[in-house]
């Protein structure tokens with residue numbers, strides 16, 4: 001069984017870097033076989049280049065072409081798992097079906113609350129007392145696939161959306177690698193929507 005992961009990102013890339021560092025520290029046994037971005041100047045993509053990782057800019061001006069090129073790279077590089085790490089595009093049903101059960105995403109809220117953009121700000125403005133982050137399988141909906149892992153973050157009275165987002169991000173950096181490990185180790189079964197640990 002291979003342990004190759006492809007990372008798709010659009011921006012800063014801190015989740016990508018956390019995964020990279022967890023691999024270096026021996027906390028996650030995997031190889032990053034491709035870092036793909038829909039933005040040529042995404043800081044995460046530039047960082048991947050600096051680190052000497054196989055890095056690819058793919059234009060999504062035409063979504064179908066962008067997805068086809070992305071799929072080609074993923075298949076050529078032999079990725080076992082695709083990790084969306086701040087990839088700010090919705091993938092088509094076709095793409096999701098092609099890689100069924102092989103795409104993970106991280107989202108900065110306790111799904112199913114606050115899907116979509118600016119989840120931390122949505123949670124803050126709603127007035128929840130707890131928020132957090134979620135790693136889930138990607139299905140054909142938006143932020144709607146089976147949940148692999150979540151972490152809870154308390155919202156304080158003197159919080160700001162920015163401060164809350166920073167604390168959520170610290171949890172994202174932990175649980176994404178843990179979720180990837182769980183999936184790569186094939187330690188789970190899916191029953192309905194529930195992702196359960198396999199009994200040993």
Ligand code: GAR
Pocket residue numbers: 009011012013014015016044085086087088106107108116117118119143169172
């Ligand atoms: C992260 O907070 C991630 O959860 C969020 O974008 C940020 C990317 O940061 N993703 C979404 O909102 C997806 N719906 P990063 O580029 O530093 O990893």
